[in-house]
Each structure stands twice: as structure tokens, then as C-alpha cells.
Amino acid sequence: MASGSRGGAARYPFSAIVGMDDLKLALLINAVSPGVGGVLVRGEKGTAKSTIVRALAGLLPAVAVVPGCRFSCDPDDPDPACPDGPHNAAADAGDADADAGDPGSRAERQARLVELPVGASEDRLTGSLDIERALTEGVKAFEPGLLAAAHRGVLYVDEVNLLHDHLVDLLLDAAAMGESYVEREGVSVRHAARFLLVGTMNPEEGELRPQLLDRFGLTVEVAATREPEERAEVVRRRLRYDDDPAGFAAGWREAEAELAERIAAARDLVGGVELTDAALRQITAVCAAFEVDGLRADLVTARAAIALAAWNGRTSVNSDDVRTAARLALPHRRRRDPFDAPGLDREKLDEVLDEHDDDPQPPDDDGPGPGPSGGGPVDGDGSGPEQEQEPSNGSSPAQQQQHGEQQPAPADAAYKPKLFTVPGTGTGAPGRRSKARSPYGRVSGARPGARNLHLTATLRAAAPHQRARGRSGPGLIVAADDLRETVREGREGNLVLFVVDASGSMAARQRMRAVKGAVLSLLLDAYQRRDKVGLITFRGTGADLALPPTSSVEAGARRLERLPTGGRTPLAAGLLRAAEVLRVERLRDPARRPLLVVVTDGRATHGPDPAAAAGLLNGVASVVVDCESGPVRLGLAGRLGGLLEGEVVRLEDLAADSLAGVVRDVRKREVA
Incomplete structure (x- = not known):
């Protein structure tokens, strides 16, 4: 539970993280099977949410890519619609003399960890028209965004609850479909975007809407341990890491290698895992019993159970896999109201599983320990010594009665x-209440400037001056005075x-x-x-x-x-x-x-x-x-x-x- 590593230093090792078993397991499930749909990590500040996500990226198997492809195409199975294509499947994987543009060439690199900042724009996320080439060369060229960079890697969104809703929608749609579509400014592009999605948030800073919560495959709530010895070990390891990041990482190299090998083996096995009819009935019975909306919960739980079986080296899903998968996949889908806290009644879960178990076995008590994500109902009001106090106005109960x-x-x-x-019209944080000038929303006009270029208005301003400026080629001659920036009207x-x-x-x-x-x-x-x-x-x-x-x-x-x-x-x-x-x-x-x-x-x-x-x-x-x-x-x-x-x-x-x-x-x- 150490905090994030310093820029340029070795990553904090995943295997060196103390505690947080549910979170580690949820991340590993997605590493084995990214189709599970990602992980939403909810927790108070200072609980190493960012550290553990960054540590996971170092465990993922290296990926083979087509050299020069900005969309990380697999040379053995290239995307036929890749904007940088066409690529043919590698004819000769060992051809060391192949050029970057040779269809048979290949390269290998570490899976990427791409971070999406809270202030990112839609263009930064999905990509956009290459304005420079459009204006100078007169051609349509697509500049990839972060979704393309994250393909076959990890896309990490810190403070996802502070991200604008429409960006979260785009992000989760791409994660669900495995593709990103861009339709704007005369550009129509589709490219593969399959990645392990991880979002972290502090609930004290605001919640995600239930509709968006549902789009995350798994959710885990984390909190700092209250055990003095465990806290001491967290501090001890962190201090060692700060003193010598490379040396600390070297001490965990063998454990990291074992984890990486296990992830790779589980990935190879997951396609052959059988989801029996009995296990499927348990999954659907649990989802029905907890009254979750739609069928996404059933699908996510099934995929997570399959990944768990593969992670444990088995070729068939059992009740323990279903139990653990349900603990991670259902709590956030049971929220009927924003004031409801996520949670799952473990006793009810066991009852439903036992009722639909064709081969009853005792629950596996050696798995991840109970926590807020699955250890019984969460205390919905977060009551503690501070919260239990009445709003203070200086009067005791006796005085109140008096x-x-x-x-x-x-x-x-x-x-x-x-x-x-x-x-009036404001300029505040994006929201859904009052009228505002915003980087998001519908286009309502253009004005002089170059921060967020309005291509059509810029071309319209430059067009009348082309003869006077001596234009002779396909590209336009654009002066600084021609530049127009987009004016958008949204809500704050x-x-x-x-x-x-x-x-x-x-x-x-x-x-x-x-x-x-x-x-x-x-x-x-x-x-x-x-x-x-x-x-x-x-x-x-x-x-x-x-x-x-x-x-x-x-x-x-x-x-x-x-x-x-x-x-x-x-x-x-x-x-x-x-x-x-x-x-x-x-x-x-x-x-x-x-x-x-x-x-x-x-x-x-x-x-x-x-x-x-x-x-x-x-x-x-x-x-x-x-x-x-x-x-x-x-x-x-x-x-x-x-x-x-x-x-x-x-x-x-x-x-x-x-x-x-x-x-x-x-x-x-x-x-x-």
C-alpha cells in the first residue's frame, strides 16, 4: 500500500504490496481475461490505488506489434481495418532484415500503461484530424488518441468520478466493444481498442452515476489496514523502496517473474475452461436473487469465474469461482439510489449458491479475506465516532430537552x-445544471483564437485570401488572423x-x-x-x-x-x-x-x-x-x-x- 513511484524510478513491485487481496485478485482476473470489463477501485486517499495499478503493468506479457503501426496491431492477427494498414499476417517471424513497412516484419515491446488525465479532451481520448497536415498538405490524416495507445495494454483513469460524463461514456463504450469509432471533421476512423481498464476514485469527492458504475466489470473497495503490524510493514517497505528503488525491485524480481509466468499460463488456458451448466445456473440464480438490472452482471460474473478457474490452473468452473466472481462483480450493481452504498450480503450469497449447487462443497475460506466489496453489507452511512455526533450547536441532550x-x-x-x-452563462466545472461555455457540448459558434481550432471557420476565413497570398499547391495558405477556435455551449x-x-x-x-x-x-x-x-x-x-x-x-x-x-x-x-x-x-x-x-x-x-x-x-x-x-x-x-x-x-x-x-x-x- 505504498504510494506511487517517482518518475524514472523502478516501479514498485506488485508482489511487494501488503494486503489488499481483493484488489490484487480483481486486477489479476482482468489481466488473465480483459473481456471481464476492467476494475473500479473505490477507496480513501493514501491507500496505494495508483501504485498497485502501475505495478500490474510490469507483469503483463510482452506484445508483438507491427513496426511503425501506431495502433499496435498484432503481426500474427492484424486488424483488417487498421488506419495504418493493410497489414498481412507475418510470413516470416524471423526475418530480421524486414523493413518497418514490410508486412512480414514484427517487433516486441512491453505492454503499455496509458494514463488518462482528468482534464483530457475528447480529441485527446479518441483522436482527431491532424490539423497541421490538413492545412499545409490538404489531406485528411488521423492523429490517434489515448485509446489507440492503450490497445493491448492498460488504460488507467485516476479520479474517474471527476471525469466528464461524456468522456466516461466514450471510454466505457470502447472498452465494451473493443473498438473506437471517430466521426468528426470529415474523418471516419475505426480501430481496435482492447485494453485492461482500471479506474480509481475517492467516494468522498463524489460518486459515479449508477449507469456508469454498471459498465465497470468488477469493483473493489480499499481502505488502509487498522492492524499496527501490517501498517508497520507497509511503511518499512516503502522506506526501503524510497532509499533504493532499483535495489528494492531487484529483491522482488523472482516473485514478479513467477506472477508474470502464472498470468501468461492462465491466458493460454482461459480459452479452454468449461463453464458447466451447473455453474451457469448458479451465476444466473445469484444475479436474479440480488435483483441486478439487465444481463451484464451475469456475463461479467461468468467471465470472471472462467478467468478465476484459469488463474487456479483448472479447466472447469466450480462454486468457489462463482462465489468469488459474484463478490467482485455484483456489489456496485445493486445500487438503486445514489445514497445506497455498494455491498453484498455474503450469507445470502452462500444460501443461493448452496441451493443451486449440484455438488455441494464447503466454501473456500483460504481465498481473499472479507472486505467492503464482499464481506457482508457495507455500513451505508459510514458511521463512526465523528459521524455519530449530532450537528453541533453547543447543546447537550439535556439542554435540547430543556x-x-x-x-x-x-x-x-x-x-x-x-x-x-x-x-447567465458560466465557465465552471462540467455538469448538468446551468448554461456554460465549456470544452464539451454542442458547437455554438467560432471566435478568433487557436486553442481548439474550428476547422471549417478557419478555412472559411482563409479562403478569400488565397489568390492574394499566391497559393499554387494543394494546401491552403493560412495566416494567424484566419485562425478560429470552437465555441461550445454546454452545462456546468x-x-x-x-x-x-x-x-x-x-x-x-x-x-x-x-x-x-x-x-x-x-x-x-x-x-x-x-x-x-x-x-x-x-x-x-x-x-x-x-x-x-x-x-x-x-x-x-x-x-x-x-x-x-x-x-x-x-x-x-x-x-x-x-x-x-x-x-x-x-x-x-x-x-x-x-x-x-x-x-x-x-x-x-x-x-x-x-x-x-x-x-x-x-x-x-x-x-x-x-x-x-x-x-x-x-x-x-x-x-x-x-x-x-x-x-x-x-x-x-x-x-x-x-x-x-x-x-x-x-x-x-x-x-x-
């Missing part, structure tokens, strides 16, 4: 709320800051149940639109930042569920705290625009007049959810909405289907 505070009320069921957006994620009234007036008539259901619905909406969220509550004599701005809406849901109510209503304190939080966040991330959502009945029974505090929030897009109920209504929340210059929505009208078209876009007021 001040008339009530126990936390459960939340009503979540629903789809109306869409609230920030007026915002900072959605909830300010929730938790006072005694909100607790009356069980309104807090509906309020919590509304905020939970808005949190779910924020998750789907890739927003950051924060939660401020106010009651008694002050306001509490219950959830600092984060991309983990699960944390917001947990804090909301335990939110107690009672006491007076310090509305001004809540607004002042919101102004301070937004001020700090503006310094940290100036491009991310805020959306303030105030959930209150508008009463202010403690502290100064909220009008002055509201003045500090001028210019912030705001929505006031009016929670006032009863036959006599004072309209105080409406007045607050006027002070904030924001939209006011009744709590009962918050659902998207309750009043179609109302408050769909806050910027309508700006246009009017």
Missing part, C-alpha cells in the same frame, strides 16, 4: 424536483448551498418530514447534475455548517437524516453563515457559480432583522422554498425571496410534476 428540541424526524420519500439554474455544475430552518416552528405539525424529503430530493438532483453541495442549518441562537461544500451528496443525506429540530429561529444567522461560506468558496473555486436554496417558513424569532443579512447575498442566484402551512399564512418567506431577489416556491409545489413549467429556469426573469 429548550424544547425534538428528536430527528424521518424524511418523506424523495421525488424529482423542479430544475433550478443560475442565470454549481455549488448548491442549502440553508435549512430547523427551528421549533418547522417541527410543528411534522413539517420537518416534508422538509427533509424536499431537501433529500434536491440533494439527489444535485448528485445527478454533478454539483457540489453544502448544508447550513439554523435553530436556537445560531447557525451550523452541517456539511462543508463537497461533491459527496451521501454525506449531506446522512447529516440531514440526523438533523434535530427545536428552539427559536435565527434566520439572519443562517443567511450570514451562507454569505461567509460563499465568500470562502468563491476564493477557492471562482469559476463555480453558487445557487442558494433557503428552506424556511420565513419566521425570524431571534437575532437581528434578516434584511441586512440578505443584502450580503446580492447577486447570488437564490430559491426560497416556502414551508409555511395552515389556513392563515403571513407570506414571510415571500418577503425573504424579495430581499434575495430570488424565486419563491411553495413546498408542496416543489415536485417537478406538480406544476409543469414553473420555475424551470431562473434566468427567465433576467430575459424578461
Whole structure:
């Protein structure tokens, strides 16, 4: 569990990684059979997720390639549609005098580890038209992207949950089909793209959508060991490696060679492994029992079980293979809701397998130890000493009772709320809420520049000047003033800051149940639109930042569920705290625009007049959810909405289907 190796130093050996058996096994399964679909590694920071992935690449067998082919074609089985082709199968593997362009020539190299950075563009991932050759030579030439570079190797995506959704879609589509299609700028290219896909993420920084989770073959959750001796061994090995990377790697060379040989042998064997009807019935029974959607889970589990049998040197899949494959393939597919944590009930898994086992055998207890990916249900709220504490406002349980505070009320069921957006056009992080200028999305125009060249607009600008510039060949003469860059219009994620009234007036008539259901619905909406969220509550004599701005809406849901109510209503304190939080966040991330959502009945029974505090929030897009109920209504929340210059929505009208078209876009007021 050491951290990543230094640039230029020997890789940290895979066999030197301490613990993390499930993760190592999941990676080895994919090394044996990349068709399993890759691995998603979920875990807290500092758990060596990157180190172990990079270490795996050194174990993969070398690949034979056609010299000069940018798409890593196998000389024994070249891709007939390779853009650098045609290549014929090697006629003479031993011809050392063959030229790079000779169909019979071949070369051998180590399998590549290609890393996809979070800020990569679509062109960088899939490839694009070679602009330089198009403009200077007048020819269409394709410049390969990272998918081509990763063919027959490993494609590693760190922080995959922060990657833009449409890039993740392209990535996973290529991994599923084994091919990449590029259709743009007059270029139509198809090339092979078969690779071992590994993504890592820290759930605290935000989740992947369930639809994207399902596209990863296996998933493993990792956490630093709590055993002092094991932690000591991790530190000991890391210090040795830092002192002498090459010497440390040399000490593990024999173990690494044995692992590499075992992977190669399993690859040779995997095609001959039999998936018996009995094993297949167990797989389908398990997937049905855990109510996973679709049939991808069945296919992935079957492929993983076959790879496991080959890894263990067997030619037939048994119940232990199915059990282990299911532990790795099903947990992330059982998530029905973004607030659900991945997990699998091991007792239920054993029951289903035993019920459909034609030849019952005791479970293999010598396999990878239980962990979050398969050792029983995961604690969905991550409760620990810190999380179990109530949101602090300085009052003990006895004091809460003295001040008339009530126990936390459960939340009503979540629903789809109306869409609230920030007026104008932003430049924040990619998301799905407000209009933004973005490197992704539809093309809406062109402007002078050369960062992201708009080919058609550039050619149109250069065309009228060709005679005056003395053009005589096929290529255009392009001046700097002709260059035009693409202007794209997409959507951005915002900072959605909830300010929730938790006072005694909100607790009356069980309104807090509906309020919590509304905020939970808005949190779910924020998750789907890739927003950051924060939660401020106010009651008694002050306001509490219950959830600092984060991309983990699960944390917001947990804090909301335990939110107690009672006491007076310090509305001004809540607004002042919101102004301070937004001020700090503006310094940290100036491009991310805020959306303030105030959930209150508008009463202010403690502290100064909220009008002055509201003045500090001028210019912030705001929505006031009016929670006032009863036959006599004072309209105080409406007045607050006027002070904030924001939209006011009744709590009962918050659902998207309750009043179609109302408050769909806050910027309508700006246009009017």
C-alpha cells in the first residue's frame, strides 16, 4: 500500500504490496481475461490505488506489434481495418532484415500503461484530424488518441468520478466493444481498442452515476489496514523502496517473474475452461436473487469465474469461482439510489449458491479475506465516532430537552424536483445544471483564437485570401488572423448551498418530514447534475455548517437524516453563515457559480432583522422554498425571496410534476 513511484524510478513491485487481496485478485482476473470489463477501485486517499495499478503493468506479457503501426496491431492477427494498414499476417517471424513497412516484419515491446488525465479532451481520448497536415498538405490524416495507445495494454483513469460524463461514456463504450469509432471533421476512423481498464476514485469527492458504475466489470473497495503490524510493514517497505528503488525491485524480481509466468499460463488456458451448466445456473440464480438490472452482471460474473478457474490452473468452473466472481462483480450493481452504498450480503450469497449447487462443497475460506466489496453489507452511512455526533450547536441532550428540541424526524420519500439554474452563462466545472461555455457540448459558434481550432471557420476565413497570398499547391495558405477556435455551449455544475430552518416552528405539525424529503430530493438532483453541495442549518441562537461544500451528496443525506429540530429561529444567522461560506468558496473555486436554496417558513424569532443579512447575498442566484402551512399564512418567506431577489416556491409545489413549467429556469426573469 505504498504510494506511487517517482518518475524514472523502478516501479514498485506488485508482489511487494501488503494486503489488499481483493484488489490484487480483481486486477489479476482482468489481466488473465480483459473481456471481464476492467476494475473500479473505490477507496480513501493514501491507500496505494495508483501504485498497485502501475505495478500490474510490469507483469503483463510482452506484445508483438507491427513496426511503425501506431495502433499496435498484432503481426500474427492484424486488424483488417487498421488506419495504418493493410497489414498481412507475418510470413516470416524471423526475418530480421524486414523493413518497418514490410508486412512480414514484427517487433516486441512491453505492454503499455496509458494514463488518462482528468482534464483530457475528447480529441485527446479518441483522436482527431491532424490539423497541421490538413492545412499545409490538404489531406485528411488521423492523429490517434489515448485509446489507440492503450490497445493491448492498460488504460488507467485516476479520479474517474471527476471525469466528464461524456468522456466516461466514450471510454466505457470502447472498452465494451473493443473498438473506437471517430466521426468528426470529415474523418471516419475505426480501430481496435482492447485494453485492461482500471479506474480509481475517492467516494468522498463524489460518486459515479449508477449507469456508469454498471459498465465497470468488477469493483473493489480499499481502505488502509487498522492492524499496527501490517501498517508497520507497509511503511518499512516503502522506506526501503524510497532509499533504493532499483535495489528494492531487484529483491522482488523472482516473485514478479513467477506472477508474470502464472498470468501468461492462465491466458493460454482461459480459452479452454468449461463453464458447466451447473455453474451457469448458479451465476444466473445469484444475479436474479440480488435483483441486478439487465444481463451484464451475469456475463461479467461468468467471465470472471472462467478467468478465476484459469488463474487456479483448472479447466472447469466450480462454486468457489462463482462465489468469488459474484463478490467482485455484483456489489456496485445493486445500487438503486445514489445514497445506497455498494455491498453484498455474503450469507445470502452462500444460501443461493448452496441451493443451486449440484455438488455441494464447503466454501473456500483460504481465498481473499472479507472486505467492503464482499464481506457482508457495507455500513451505508459510514458511521463512526465523528459521524455519530449530532450537528453541533453547543447543546447537550439535556439542554435540547430543556429548550424544547425534538428528536430527528424521518424524511418523506424523495421525488424529482423542479430544475433550478443560475442565470447567465458560466465557465465552471462540467455538469448538468446551468448554461456554460465549456470544452464539451454542442458547437455554438467560432471566435478568433487557436486553442481548439474550428476547422471549417478557419478555412472559411482563409479562403478569400488565397489568390492574394499566391497559393499554387494543394494546401491552403493560412495566416494567424484566419485562425478560429470552437465555441461550445454546454452545462456546468454549481455549488448548491442549502440553508435549512430547523427551528421549533418547522417541527410543528411534522413539517420537518416534508422538509427533509424536499431537501433529500434536491440533494439527489444535485448528485445527478454533478454539483457540489453544502448544508447550513439554523435553530436556537445560531447557525451550523452541517456539511462543508463537497461533491459527496451521501454525506449531506446522512447529516440531514440526523438533523434535530427545536428552539427559536435565527434566520439572519443562517443567511450570514451562507454569505461567509460563499465568500470562502468563491476564493477557492471562482469559476463555480453558487445557487442558494433557503428552506424556511420565513419566521425570524431571534437575532437581528434578516434584511441586512440578505443584502450580503446580492447577486447570488437564490430559491426560497416556502414551508409555511395552515389556513392563515403571513407570506414571510415571500418577503425573504424579495430581499434575495430570488424565486419563491411553495413546498408542496416543489415536485417537478406538480406544476409543469414553473420555475424551470431562473434566468427567465433576467430575459424578461
